Amino acid sequence: MATKRVAADVPVVRVDGRELRPGQSFQGIEYRGKDKDGNDVWRILVYAGDKWVETPDGKRKRVVKTDKHTFTGTFRDAKKFKAKLEAERQDGTYTPPSKETVAGYLREWLDTTARRALRPSTHAIYEVNVNKHIIPALGHIRLQKLDSNTIDRFYSSLEDKLSPATIMKIHTILLSALSKAKADGIIKQNPAKNATPPRVEDPEITVLTQEQLDRLLETAKGTRIYALLYTLAYTGLRLGEALQLRWSDVDLDRGVLYVLHKTKTKSSIRAVSLDDDVVAVLRQHKEEQDEIKEIEGERYQDMGLVFATERGTPPSPSNLRNRYLYPLCAKAGVPRINFHALRHTHASLLMAANVHPKIISERLGHASIETTADRYQHLFPTLQAEALEQYKEYRRKHGKGG
Known part of the structure; x- marks a missing residue:
């Protein structure tokens, strides 16, 4: 030719x-x-x-x-x-040609499939990443022309701007959206499956010692977030779970609270026992909240939330963190932590007290005991050493010549 x-x-x-x-x-x-x-x-x-x-x-x-x-x-x-x-x-595997672009498809996917499947907070994060990062770089490409090499180059272009964890979130969005496109017969293969996002290192888990936790809570007394901090530290709740908690989910007489609303997984739906100190803190917190209701009157939007603003509305996590938690950490002289570190602290203190991992897993709402073991494996060498010392002491008392 x-x-x-x-x-x-x-x-x-x-x-x-x-x-x-x-x-x-x-x-x-x-x-x-x-x-x-x-x-x-x-x-x-x-x-x-x-x-x-x-x-x-x-x-x-x-x-x-x-x-x-x-x-x-x-x-x-x-x-x-x-x-x-x-x-x-x-x-029967034929795919008709389509002029649909990545931008057009992602916008429709966000407004339909993603909106139905995701929690509002997660959907909002997806929307930001799609509009701020994916569409400006890939939006003009026809969906059927998008390939893994193009996606890999896109990830490389983000490495100087975004953290590996954020790029991995973008990868998750593309995987999910393109999987739907494949299921609908718009594309033959999901190109994101063969793309290679950057490796995300496991974040280092920060925990407080009992002495550090005591100092933080003592410093927080009298502040808006004292009851919240105390509850997180001695129940292991996620911040999102605590902020969605309603008084109807809490039985102070029986010493138990129920995690029911918009949980991370099915295993996150659980009952969490409360010790007497947590019950006392929550009773005092409710009394103070009732006083605020009387003062605010009609301005108070009573949504039944355990942890609310002075007007009864859900508080902003970033505001709680930046305005209250970080300054309290500095004042108490403890490491600067986020709220999730209190969940890790709760788990580590239970392990140090030789609480069975199965119980810890149930309190944290993990899918399995393996999840708990994998998440806190860095604590095991210390716990094993303590267990070995206890075993040696047992042998000295009950073994031959003991």
């Missing part, structure tokens, strides 16, 4: 002794000309069904529907691509 130029610089391609100009076809493949790089471009028509319609004069007419595919390369390769499409049509 050879290509030559004729008058007016119209490209001509020679195929099996024939000359084809743009718009002319051979063996069901239409020559379209050349792209900007000088490669031959072909249009391939694939039968997509037919139907009979009635014309205005009352006659019946058979209308054949065809899908138009564009292929860039040699005529020989275009023939192979056409044969592949025909085979896919025969075996």
Whole structure:
């Protein structure tokens, strides 16, 4: 096959002794000309069904529907691509061509599938990452043209701007959205599956010692978040679970609270026993909250929340962290921690007290005891050493010659 130029610089391609100009076809493949790089471009028509319609004069007419595919390369390769499409049509794996772009599809996916499947807070995070990072870089690409190499280059371009953890969140979004596109028959394969996001190192778990925790709680007395800190430290609740807690979920007489609302997993739905100190702190907190209700009157929006603003609305986690927790850590002279560190602290103190890992797992709402063991494996060497000393003491007392 050879290509030559004729008058007016119209490209001509020679195929099996024939000359084809743009718009002319051979063996069901239409020559379209050349792209900007000088490669031959072909249009391939694939039968997509037919139907009979009635014309205005009352006659019946058979209308054949065809899908138009564009292929860039040699005529020989275009023939192979056409044969592949025909085979896919025969075996039911054929995907019609679509002009849908990554941007268009992601916006529709966010407004439909993602909105139904995700919690509002998670959906908001997805929306920010899609609009701020994915669409500006990949939005113009046709969805069916997106490949793993393009996604890999996209991840590389983000490495100087975002943390590996954030890039991994973006990867999760693409995996989920493109999986839906594949299930809907828009694309044949999910290109994000073969992309390689950066490795995310396991974050170092920060815990407070009992002495440090006591100092922090003592410093927090009289502040808005004292009861919240105390509850997190001695129940192991996640901050989100605590902020969704309602008084109807708490039985102070029986010393138990129930985690029920918008939990992370099914295993997160659980009952958590409260010791007498936590019960006393929560009783005092409720009395103070009732006084605020009386003072605020109609301005108080009573949503039944255990931990609320002075107007009864859900507090902002970032405001609690930056305005209260960080300054309290500095004042108490303890490491600067986030709220989740109190959950880790609760687990570590239970382990130090030789509480069975199964009980710890249940209190934390982990899916399995293996999750707990994996999360806190760094504490095991110390616990094993303590257990070994206890065993040695037992042998001295009860063994031969004891």
